[in-house]
Amino acid sequence: MDFKTEPIIDVREAGIFQGLDAVLTNVNFDIQKKEFVFLIGRTGSGKSSLLKTLYADLPLRMGHVEVVGFDLGKIKNKDIPFLRRKLGIVFQDFQLFSDRSVAENLFFVMKATGWRDKGKMKSRMAEVLMLVGLADAATKMPHQLSGGEQQRVVIARALINSPDILLADEPTGNLDPDVADGVFKLFQEINKQGTAILMATHNHDLLRKYPYRVLKCEKGQLLDSKTADISINTSF
Numbered sequence: 464m465d466f467k468t469e470p471i472i473d474v475r476e477a478g479i480f481q482g483l484d485a486v487l488t489n490v491n492f493d494i495q496k497k498e499f500v501f502l503i504g505r506t507g508s509g510k511s512s513l514l515k516t517l518y519a520d521l522p523l524r525m526g527h528v529e530v531v532g533f534d535l536g537k538i539k540n541k542d543i544p545f546l547r548r549k550l551g552i553v554f555q556d557f558q559l560f561s562d563r564s565v566a567e568n569l570f571f572v573m574k575a576t577g578w579r580d581k582g583k584m585k586s587r588m589a590e591v592l593m594l595v596g597l598a599d600a601a602t603k604m605p606h607q608l609s610g611g612e613q614q615r616v617v618i619a620r621a622l623i624n625s626p627d628i629l630l631a632d633e634p635t636g637n638l639d640p641d642v643a644d645g646v647f648k649l650f651q652e653i654n655k656q657g658t659a660i661l662m663a664t665h666n667h668d669l670l671r672k673y674p675y676r677v678l679k680c681e682k683g684q685l686l687d688s689k690t691a692d693i694s695i696n697t698s699f
């Protein structure tokens with residue numbers, strides 16, 4: 464029997480571009496199921512551009528990238544929603560609809576990703592809200608929630624379709640340290656339950672405290688703590 468598993472993300476000799484400008488060149492890494500990986504680097508070093516390429520918001524111009532089974536060099540526009548259904552995406556700014564309740568925000572994503580059965584939608588909504596510790600928040604409006612609670616709703620929304628991996632861009636960036644710590648622990652909990660995480664962060668404390676694998680954007684290259692000595696103490 465063959466026990467070899469496919470990586471969730473496989474990047475080979477890729478170039479990451481903003482328009483015609485190469486942000487990162489010769490990028491090579493893979494992420495396996497259930498891994499937790501930090502993505503670091505100074506501001507402007509290419510973290511967001513890399514994440515955007517992985518969820519097909521930026522086109523792949525060079526190299527080979529496979530994400531949850533999709534070949535990004537060949538992906539058609541009509542298939543991008545199917546790729547994103549298998550990913551959970553969490554941004555720094557919360558991006559909830561401010562004029563809709565938490566339930567309506569979650570239902571919006573469910574409808575957009577093909578959910579039709581009202582009963583199943585309600586029970587999945589209750590499940591993901593329970594998972595993020597907000598079982599009683601369904602009827603609340605975003606402005607009735609704290610920043611940390613809003614970010615938890617965003618995480619709940621990202622979990623709706625049981626993704627194999629969460630891509631998170633500075634998810635704790637706008638939060639007070641204590642609140643950020645709680646949100647980070649939630650990511651750890653989600654990871655323990657089997658979802659891989661790739662998290663861009665500037666938070667030195669998290670890196671010092673949690674010795675997960677690190678990918679670092681530096682001078683147009685991507686360094687990997689699996690194969691390179693990465694200092695997390697210098698400024699980034």
Ligand SMILES: Nc1ncnc2c1ncn2[C@@H]1O[C@H](COP(=O)(O)OP(=O)(O)OP(=O)(O)O)[C@@H](O)[C@H]1O
Pocket residue numbers: 481482486504505506507508509510511512513680
């Ligand atoms: N929409 C855009 N159009 C053109 N260039 C861009 C765009 N967004 C970012 N860039 C450029 O691409 C490079 C990488 O930026 P990117 O946002 O990926 O860095 P980052 O590491 O995520 O930075 P930060 O930590 O500040 O979020 C920078 O030189 C930036 O100026």
